[in-house]
Amino acid sequence: MTTGTRHALRLLISGPDRPGIISGVTGYLYRLGADVTSSDQYTSAPGPGTFFQRLAFTLPAAARGTLVSTFGREVAEPFGLTWRLVDAAQPKRVAILASKADHCLVDLLWRMRRDELPMRVELVAANHPDLRATVEQHGIPFHHVPSVPGKPEESESRLADLLGDRCDLIVLARYMQVLTGEFLTKVAVPLINIHHSVLPAFAGAQPYTRAYERGVKLIGATAHYVTEELDCGPIIEQDVARASHRDDAAALARLGADVERTVLARAVRWHCEDRLLRHGNRVLVLS
């Protein structure tokens, strides 16, 4: 947001750890007239590890151009850092893919309507028509893109055309089709999936059925970034709920739905707030 003549910005930084980075970054921002409202950093072990930092700050609007043109030369390059500047006022443009289950999709739309998620849903696409009325009552375009088992090319081509460059993030809200690596490369934005188990347990299809057959006492959900390898992407958030011998697979699915919604909403919010930094197969959640 622009408060008077100040912009709210976020700076995401990573690179080889060494003394002086925090001082160099905050000293530069201070000299530019910035007011740092939050800062969090992490250094991976063992040393010399990788340094990560997320800063939120306000800056005089007139100084923004100077930051963009001089931060690299004056701070990032001398320390060997990569950096990204984000306008905190801009909600992330999000596309949601779904199938038939509505609980995660409806929860995201409801939270967005309550301004709990700094995002704008540009479209919903589903491989089944069931959710059209639900989506359209929120005033959001709905696209039915049927999938053909074993032949993802056609549906993925339609999805890629729909998505184009209209979104910054794709959320798989219980979308039940495996996406090809070609599709992931073509869309070229992060995708977040909610898997209905505590990965790596019960990866793949029918996790609640397999959890019931295993006689588990805990069920749960995992939000993760999507990679070509099914359910193996970097984990963003997980949570669990207790189960008992009295719960059949349907009961586990009902118990799990609440966990799925909560876990996915946390992951989407943190992504939209630029709190998530990836380090190998790990996701850092910075405050």
Ligand SMILES: Nc1nc2c(c(=O)[nH]1)N[C@@H](CN(C=O)c1ccc(C(=O)N[C@@H](CCC(=O)O)C(=O)O)cc1)CN2
């Ligand atoms: N490349 C990726 N694509 C998808 C991922 C992923 O991690 N990488 N996650 C899935 C979601 N998912 C679990 O969370 C999942 C979806 C589908 C299946 C599956 O076996 N589907 C069957 C068809 C099921 C149906 O049509 O109802 C299949 O493909 O044969 C397993 C796990 C989304 N895509």
